[in-house]
Amino acid sequence: MKARTDTKEKIVELATDLILAGGYPSLSYQQISSKLGIKNAAIHYHYPSKEDLGVEVVRKEIERFDDFMAAVSGFGQWEKLEAFMLNYRKYLENENRICMIGACASDYREIPEQIQSTAAEYFQIVKNWFTDLLESGRSEKAFYFRGEAANKASLISSAMAGGLQHARLIGNAHYDAVITQIKLELQE
Numbered sequence: 192m193k194a195r196t197d198t199k200e201k202i203v204e205l206a207t208d209l210i211l212a213g214g215y216p217s218l219s220y221q222q223i224s225s226k227l228g229i230k231n232a233a234i235h236y237h238y239p240s241k242e243d244l245g246v247e248v249v250r251k252e253i254e255r256f257d258d259f260m261a262a263v264s265g266f267g268q269w270e271k272l273e274a275f276m277l278n279y280r281k282y283l284e285n286e287n288r289i290c291m292i293g294a295c296a297s298d299y300r301e302i303p304e305q306i307q308s309t310a311a312e313y314f315q316i317v318k319n320w321f322t323d324l325l326e327s328g329r330s331e332k333a334f335y336f337r338g339e340a341a342n343k344a345s346l347i348s349s350a351m352a353g354g355l356q357h358a359r360l361i362g363n364a365h366y367d368a369v370i371t372q373i374k375l376e377l378q379e
Contacts, residue, residue, distance in 0.1 A: 199237045201227055207248050211288035215245055216301045242303040249309040252291040253316060260320055268328035272377070275321070276370050279351050283363045292317065293352040318344050334377045347373050 205226055209218050218241065220231045238244035259278060263271045282288045295302060295310035302310075321344040328334035336343050354369035 198227075198229065198233060202234055202237060202244070203247055203251055206244050207251065207291070208288075210245070210248060210294050211282065211285075211291065214294055214298045214301075215306065216298055218245070242305055245302065245306040246309050249291060249295065249306060249313055253309075253313050256313070256317060256320075268324065268331060268333035271324055272328070272334075272374075275324070276351070276373075279355065280366065280370070282355055283358055283366055289355045289359070290352060292348075293355060296352070297356070318348060321348060328377075335379045336377060 202223055205223050206218060209222060220234045220241070223229075223234055224231045234244070238247060259274070263274045266274065279290060282290055289297070292310060292314050295306065295313075299307060318341070322341045325334055325336070325343050325347075326340035329336065329340065350369050350373060351366075354366040358364075358366040
């Protein structure tokens with residue numbers, strides 16, 4: 192049973208890497224089977240369709256974000272923000288990948304409806320957490336900004352996701368500049 196679990200986890204891990212690097216449309220069972228040295232049938236055993244695999248990949252990302260939220264729950268507001276931004280920065284350090292939300296959004300018209308809805312659910316979880324962070328940070332006078340916290344969360348998350356994509360073209364310093372500016376705009 193452990194071997195099946197390990198294989199299943201490896202399939203999801205590799206599928207995640209492939210989606211973050213090249214998008215869902217370019218994902219194939221052949222890529223996965225070749226890299227893992229298994230037969231396509233082994234992938235189909237765990238994930239009968241590419242859509243099933245794609246949904247599982249996004250669900251695993253949701254689990255990782257749940258783990259992240261739990262890990263930073265005792266942090267101060269700025270520490271949570273730093274951890275969140277560092278969590279996104281890791282994509283640049285891994286062959287200029289983009290985040291799962293960005294990957295799903297950029298391929299939106301090419302991904303099945305179930306993956307679209309799971310990705311939208313993931314985005315809403317992240318946005319709600321970030322909105323709460325900004326609102327509680329503002330009430331504690333750790334963050335300063337005008338307007339609604341939800342709108343600021345939308346602006347910042349869009350800047351971060353866009354910064355990752357732009358960094359692919361012009362280098363990681365671009366993303367770092369976006370982050371520096373975001374932090375400046377949250378200070379008094």
